[in-house]
Amino acid sequence: MKRVLEHAVRWLLTASGFVTSAVILLIIGFLFTEGAGLFREHVIEEGYVLALNRDNPVKEMSAAEIKAVFDEDIVSWKDLGWKDIPVETFRLEDIGRYFTEAELGPQYEHAGSAIAGLVSSHPGMIAFVPESMIPQEAGLNFIEDSTISFSEVIAGPEWFPTATPAPLFGMWPLLAGTLWVSLFAILIALPFGISIAVYMAEVASEKVRNFLKPVIELLNGIPSVVYGFFGLIVIVPMLQRVFGLPVGESGLAGSLVLAIMALPTIVTVAEDAMRNCPRSLREASLALGATKWQTISKVVIPSSMSGIASGVVLGIGRAVGETMAVLMVTGNAAVVPTTILEPLRTIPATIAAELGEAPAGGAHYQSLFLLGVILFFITFFINLCVEFISSRGKVRNS
Amino acid sequence: MDRNSTGVKAGSPSYPSGYSRRKRRSQNAAFAVFRILSIFIAAVLFAILGFIIWKGAGVISWDFLTQAPSDGMTSGGIFPAIAGTLLLMLGSAIVAFPIGIMSGVYMNEYASKGWVVSFIRLMTNNLSGVPSIVFGLFGMALFVKYLGFGDSIIAGSFTLGLLSLPLVIRTTEEALKDIPAGIREGSLALGATKLQTIWKVVLPMGMPRIITGLILSLGRVSGETAPILFTCAAYFFPQLPSSVFDQCMALPYHLYVISTSGTDLEAQQPIAYGTALVLIVIVLAINLLAGFFRSLFEKRLKMK
Amino acid sequence: MEKIEARDVNFYYGNFHALKGISMDIPRNNVVAFIGPSGCGKSTFLRLFNRMNDLIPEARLEGSIMIDGQDIYGPDVQVDELRKNVGMVFQRPNPFPKSIFDNIAYGLRVNGIKDREYIRHRVEESLRGAALWDEVKDKLNASAYALSGGQQQRLCIARAMAVSPSVLLMDEPASALDPISTAKVEELICELRKEVTIVIVTHNMQQASRVSDKTAFFYMGEMVEYDDTKVIFTNPRKEATQNYITGRFG
Numbered sequence: 001m002k003r004v005l006e007h008a009v010r011w012l013l014t015a016s017g018f019v020t021s022a023v024i025l026l027i028i029g030f031l032f033t034e035g036a037g038l039f040r041e042h043v044i045e046e047g048y049v050l051a052l053n054r055d056n057p058v059k060e061m062s063a064a065e066i067k068a069v070f071d072e073d074i075v076s077w078k079d080l081g082w083k084d085i086p087v088e089t090f091r092l093e094d095i096g097r098y099f100t101e102a103e104l105g106p107q108y109e110h111a112g113s114a115i116a117g118l119v120s121s122h123p124g125m126i127a128f129v130p131e132s133m134i135p136q137e138a139g140l141n142f143i144e145d146s147t148i149s150f151s152e153v154i155a156g157p158e159w160f161p162t163a164t165p166a167p168l169f170g171m172w173p174l175l176a177g178t179l180w181v182s183l184f185a186i187l188i189a190l191p192f193g194i195s196i197a198v199y200m201a202e203v204a205s206e207k208v209r210n211f212l213k214p215v216i217e218l219l220n221g222i223p224s225v226v227y228g229f230f231g232l233i234v235i236v237p238m239l240q241r242v243f244g245l246p247v248g249e250s251g252l253a254g255s256l257v258l259a260i261m262a263l264p265t266i267v268t269v270a271e272d273a274m275r276n277c278p279r280s281l282r283e284a285s286l287a288l289g290a291t292k293w294q295t296i297s298k299v300v301i302p303s304s305m306s307g308i309a310s311g312v313v314l315g316i317g318r319a320v321g322e323t324m325a326v327l328m329v330t331g332n333a334a335v336v337p338t339t340i341l342e343p344l345r346t347i348p349a350t351i352a353a354e355l356g357e358a359p360a361g362g363a364h365y366q367s368l369f370l371l372g373v374i375l376f377f378i379t380f381f382i383n384l385c386v387e388f389i390s391s392r393g394k395v396r397n398s
Numbered sequence: 399m400d401r402n403s404t405g406v407k408a409g410s411p412s413y414p415s416g417y418s419r420r421k422r423r424s425q426n427a428a429f430a431v432f433r434i435l436s437i438f439i440a441a442v443l444f445a446i447l448g449f450i451i452w453k454g455a456g457v458i459s460w461d462f463l464t465q466a467p468s469d470g471m472t473s474g475g476i477f478p479a480i481a482g483t484l485l486l487m488l489g490s491a492i493v494a495f496p497i498g499i500m501s502g503v504y505m506n507e508y509a510s511k512g513w514v515v516s517f518i519r520l521m522t523n524n525l526s527g528v529p530s531i532v533f534g535l536f537g538m539a540l541f542v543k544y545l546g547f548g549d550s551i552i553a554g555s556f557t558l559g560l561l562s563l564p565l566v567i568r569t570t571e572e573a574l575k576d577i578p579a580g581i582r583e584g585s586l587a588l589g590a591t592k593l594q595t596i597w598k599v600v601l602p603m604g605m606p607r608i609i610t611g612l613i614l615s616l617g618r619v620s621g622e623t624a625p626i627l628f629t630c631a632a633y634f635f636p637q638l639p640s641s642v643f644d645q646c647m648a649l650p651y652h653l654y655v656i657s658t659s660g661t662d663l664e665a666q667q668p669i670a671y672g673t674a675l676v677l678i679v680i681v682l683a684i685n686l687l688a689g690f691f692r693s694l695f696e697k698r699l700k701m702k
Numbered sequence: 703m704e705k706i707e708a709r710d711v712n713f714y715y716g717n718f719h720a721l722k723g724i725s726m727d728i729p730r731n732n733v734v735a736f737i738g739p740s741g742c743g744k745s746t747f748l749r750l751f752n753r754m755n756d757l758i759p760e761a762r763l764e765g766s767i768m769i770d771g772q773d774i775y776g777p778d779v780q781v782d783e784l785r786k787n788v789g790m791v792f793q794r795p796n797p798f799p800k801s802i803f804d805n806i807a808y809g810l811r812v813n814g815i816k817d818r819e820y821i822r823h824r825v826e827e828s829l830r831g832a833a834l835w836d837e838v839k840d841k842l843n844a845s846a847y848a849l850s851g852g853q854q855q856r857l858c859i860a861r862a863m864a865v866s867p868s869v870l871l872m873d874e875p876a877s878a879l880d881p882i883s884t885a886k887v888e889e890l891i892c893e894l895r896k897e898v899t900i901v902i903v904t905h906n907m908q909q910a911s912r913v914s915d916k917t918a919f920f921y922m923g924e925m926v927e928y929d930d931t932k933v934i935f936t937n938p939r940k941e942a943t944q945n946y947i948t949g950r951f952g
Contacts, residue, residue, distance in 0.1 A: 016504060288785065
């Protein structure tokens, strides 16, 4: 009986030992299945076609070109590889401009042939209409619909997931926004983080350390929404005033908030690393007539470099993945940032802001999961870096 | 050719005079900078805390803590959000604590030291680095959609539980690692089985530190917003949930909602300050409690 | 005036009275060995000569220690200046995680010497002085950790000597080494005495008798006996010394 229990418990413990591994696999699995679905979606909204005049030879248009055409940014077919005729766009809601209700019939049963006729008579027209509406024998050309391509998503310069007829899923602005705001956050946090770590590990008296340590822990414990709230109420208006910005919500506001949030990670890990620097090395340096500061800067910091680097990389990981605070203060404009003073939008903030509105299973929904996959892999990579750096440090110190 | 110029006899160094003073001065300067930056960060913390306490203290009242929001969330209290957050803390504890402690015990007591432990530790570290919004996506895909829990307390609890799992595992493992091997051997030598040794000797000894870790993980759970955005949190749900399959309000999400959207941002601001203050008080209380357990543990160590 | 003069030195760690009323003169260019059982205070005493004990909180010193007639605990003494003059070699080899060259150059650089040519010469000279030059001259840029334990310890001696101290403190410098390396270090001590005054703490009585001119025997925080090494090992006046050197306790 006792033996059976021992065995059962052993199995139970073994199973729970692998829970984290299982969760990681599940995360990858679920995010991937949802996210990869995006590449099976079509560029043009499902059930719709883009109909052209039969003389129009244009066969293919990218999602960006379609959007430009319907936004009237492209006004001539010359830009799409045909001759110089003006582009005329037609959406279903424009139908009243061309036809009376009588012409369309009480049930709109003539609408299909009416539109087909309209397109046939206008050489420069492009019509966004339901596929089922257009009669087979109408003799129109159609833009060939393709599935969403990987390169357009990863490197695409525009994120406009609610655009019709062709939503744009270019993730580059979001990726750039995430990296940009995290980079600045780390640049701000780094001097503070290292200084505080050195101060706590090497300079401060026991009493001061016992005061600073809980301060840093508390800084780590404050929920990110509270930072976001503080940022929104205090930092954002302050930046607006100081830099004379049209809106205070900006990358810099995000970076400042993130810097405070990443600080405890950097301080804790770096301080640990410095305290682990062997006493014998410090004594060797002091015995040669070096001052305490020379010892710190020439011996302690170089020999704890791997720990300090791990702390910094972990801090970057924390900044990259942070959601709520960034969502609240960065202004969330999905444009590729050029300065840190304009609004920008990060990957986590995009997911948080848009998932609630994206219909489940649709391309938009899938694209958000794809963003989740990207975010997961960025942080996964960051964590592997940390493991690598700190394992190298261990080898060297032994 | 002057042989002396290439000779090895360099003789005693002639040290630059005044260098000693100079390097002490640069030490003083460097240390002053560190001190100022450290004081500055402490000041930032106290500014944040002070600001929220100063603005929020006037809002807090018995009614604020026990009433539901009213008038389109421009007045009334935050009771459902407080209750929701407490429920989620409880739910995530039920999910994370047993599995986390068992996993920590497995790693320290059963797993053969080698690639198994390194692999699990790598995965645990990776899981702890996964951003909370990714947990939110995952929770939505698995618990809300795939398992069909819908937006519910149970889905939120599972998501938050998985999020706090690495912290629980790591503190358990570290608590057990510091227990000397001799104590286990002593118990085993008396004829106790491994399981009895762990249950009666190892776990009770590691308990204070494990509890410290558990409390801190609750603190983390109480402030998380992103994971419950799509798994549990209700924008407005003024009554108490009746089952685990109901949605609920939660303090951090409530703070997000009333500070960024709603019917009247101006009128909502005092409520936002009050909500932030309640959140901070929870975090402070949790930190103090953890600190208390830690000092208890340290005192016990000193007695030995 | 002797090189080092200690007068009525009492030292406390908190309430623990670690050194009790020790007075001692150490002549210039002598090698003096401190022997005694573990915890007798010999290392503590040694570390007073370069104020290494300053790092210990709640430690207190009474009495005076003079080097070249100057009270090293006096108010106008800068501890880094003192340590430049009083080098130290530790129990375990403790090279920095830097190259061999940078290890030797460290002491010169932290004391303000920037002339590269001079540093290069001085590195070579110090390594030759430590009989290490021929072994490492082709790999000066290699990590010091690539050396064997005995080589690392000689590197540490060279590192201490590079700044040209007039006193060298050695805290059981051979206790972590194999017999061959130990012999090399002892040989080195006999060479170095031409340049510096050496104080060496050792557990090994043969070593004390081989390398030192004078020997002090410490027991329970007191200096029991201090005399010429020959006298201590052949004709000690105190019974405790007799017992210790004949191995009856220790």
